[in-house]
Amino acid sequence: MGYNSKSIKTKEVQLNQLAQQVKTLDTSPLYQVRMENNYKPVFGEGNPDATIMFIGEAPGAQEAETGRPFVGRAGKHLDSLLHSIDLQRDDVYITNIVKDRPPDNRNPHVTEIEIYSPFLREQIVIIQPKIIATLGRFAMEFIFKLFQLPLYGKKIGEIHGTALHAFSELGETTIVPLYHPAAVFYNRNLEAVLKRDFEILKKLS
Numbered sequence: 001m002g003y004n005s006k007s008i009k010t011k012e013v014q015l016n017q018l019a020q021q022v023k024t025l026d027t028s029p030l031y032q033v034r035m036e037n038n039y040k041p042v043f044g045e046g047n048p049d050a051t052i053m054f055i056g057e058a059p060g061a062q063e064a065e066t067g068r069p070f071v072g073r074a075g076k077h078l079d080s081l082l083h084s085i086d087l088q089r090d091d092v093y094i095t096n097i098v099k100d101r102p103p104d105n106r107n108p109h110v111t112e113i114e115i116y117s118p119f120l121r122e123q124i125v126i127i128q129p130k131i132i133a134t135l136g137r138f139a140m141e142f143i144f145k146l147f148q149l150p151l152y153g154k155k156i157g158e159i160h161g162t163a164l165h166a167f168s169e170l171g172e173t174t175i176v177p178l179y180h181p182a183a184v185f186y187n188r189n190l191e192a193v194l195k196r197d198f199e200i201l202k203k204l205s
């Protein structure tokens, strides 16, 4: 077994331990929702040594039923965008800020984001992705704050597809804000925009 596979295993072990903590997070108000609906926590999945880490907002119904991120309609679109730049899900790492489904697809509350954010922070520290691609406004604003990028208040329409160098105690990375793959269901014009922005990811990786 080479050095590299050993290092992957170590990351895997760390991620599994973190996933276990999310599984037993009974202090979260969304834990009750999980139990009542027989949902699963959605920790994240993919290559622990991925170059690109995608971060969405929170799981939807299909994600909470399967325990896997981006497997519903938005996820199918994400898959096709990945394929358009010759990547598979296994090549990247996909997760969300919030790891349990907020009821009725509502936006996560600030307190919920606070409860789950240490897990995302730790996932970033373990994986050390070269590129963090945020999916949608929520993830963009969260990651800007986490990396202390002085871009608060910037609209996603102004900075989508821009490569932003970030350096903090979490490590060094390039943040690329992207529209959420579900955004095209409301505005078809965004399909071409997202495709172009994925080409930028390919160039950077």
Ligand code: URA
Residues within 6 Å of the ligand: 056, 057, 058, 059, 060, 063, 068, 069, 070, 071, 072, 074, 075, 096
């Ligand atoms: N939308 C998200 O932000 N995350 C998912 O996992 C699914 C849909």
